[in-house]
Amino acid sequence: xxxxxRFWGTRGSIPTPGNSTxxxxxxxxxxxxxxxxxxxxxxxxTGLRELGVDLxxxxxxxxxxHMFFSHTHWDHIQGFPFFMPxxxxxxxxxxxxxxxxxxxxxxxxxxxxxxxxxxVDFSDLGSQIIPSHLxxxxxxxxxxxVRHFEQRHPGRSFAYSFEKSGKKVxxxxxxxxxxxxxxxxxxxxxxxxxxxxxxxxxRFCADADLLIADGQYTxxxxxxxxxxxxxxxxxxxxxxxQARAKxxxxxxxxxxxxxxxxxxxxxxxRTRAQQADSDLVVFGAREGLVLKL
Numbered sequence: 186x187x188x189x190x191r192f193w194g195t196r197g198s199i200p201t202p203g204n205s206t207x208x209x210x211x212x213x214x215x216x217x218x219x220x221x222x223x224x225x226x227x228x229x230x231t232g233l234r235e236l237g238v239d240l241x242x243x244x245x246x247x248x249x250x251h252m253f254f255s256h257t258h259w260d261h262i263q264g265f266p267f268f269m270p271x272x273x274x275x276x277x278x279x280x281x282x283x284x285x286x287x288x289x290x291x292x293x294x295x296x297x298x299x300x301x302x303x304x305v306d307f308s309d310l311g312s313q314i315i316p317s318h319l320x321x322x323x324x325x326x327x328x329x330x331v332r333h334f335e336q337r338h339p340g341r342s343f344a345y346s347f348e349k350s351g352k353k354v355x356x357x358x359x360x361x362x363x364x365x366x367x368x369x370x371x372x373x374x375x376x377x378x379x380x381x382x383x384x385x386x387x388r389f390c391a392d393a394d395l396l397i398a399d400g401q402y403t404x405x406x407x408x409x410x411x412x413x414x415x416x417x418x419x420x421x422x423x424x425x426x427q428a429r430a431k432x433x434x435x436x437x438x439x440x441x442x443x444x445x446x447x448x449x450x451x452x453x454x455r456t457r458a459q460q461a462d463s464d465l466v467v468f469g470a471r472e473g474l475v476l477k478l
Contacts, residue, residue: 194232210472233264
């Protein structure tokens with residue numbers, strides 16, 4: 186099996202181009218996963234535009250992609266109208282809902298391309314946009330088993346796992362894990378103590394070769410952001426340790442965080458992993474980074 190992951194957008198909430206975000210990137214959420222030449226795309230933030238351009242450079246062959254959206258907030262769909270394969274008649278784009286009969290993703294992708302917001306109508310896209318779904322929560326797509334898990338986020342959000350031949354990647358962004366831990370005041374008051382993550386979510390992420398997870402806030406920032414739908418990076422670290430993940434990519438960087446702020450957050454997470462006597466590899470998701478599994 187040949188598999189690689191490439192980060193095209195790693196920022197949360199709003200694009201943040203500029204010198205202070207040059208290392209980790211300013212485009213919003215988009216991750217490419219290729220498994221035996223089957224293309225999976227997680228989220229369609231502004232990074233999706235650059236992925237589309239790159240696909241055109243790679244090959245003249247028609248693009249066939251399986252697209253999964255964690256949710257439909259703007260920073261996760263706003264790149265779709267600029268995704269060049271969507272305009273090519275030879276392209277096939279499978280857009281997945283999480284249940285049969287659901288049309289939420291398709292409806293909101295269409296809605297953001299109304300004339301009030303965008304000059305090109307959804308109906309003018311030339312590609313084949315094929316609605317699909319994960320049925321009861323699991324589906325085999327060309328030999329890759331895809332599962333989903335509902336997360337804690339305003340308006341709902343879903344994590345996805347991709348498995349084949351003993352390899353597993355989990356994409357879990359926009360999830361306020363801290364609100365699932367019980368007494369939030371007690372958890373916030375003792376940031377140094379390990380947090381017991383709900384068992385069901387630990388099982389979903391268990392033994393991941395790569396866990397890509399939203400760790401937007403520091404311990405100091407989070408008390409003012411409770412209910413906003415994002416986790417502390419240290420909580421995500423505890424999840425990865427308890428799930429026995431091999432690598433953790435801290436993702437969905439705060440738009441107010443510079444590269445140096447992100448480095449400090451990562452340093453705190455690595456120290457916490459050492460204190461837990463874990464050999465987990467911790468790094469920051471970075472635009473352009475390619476990982477081979």
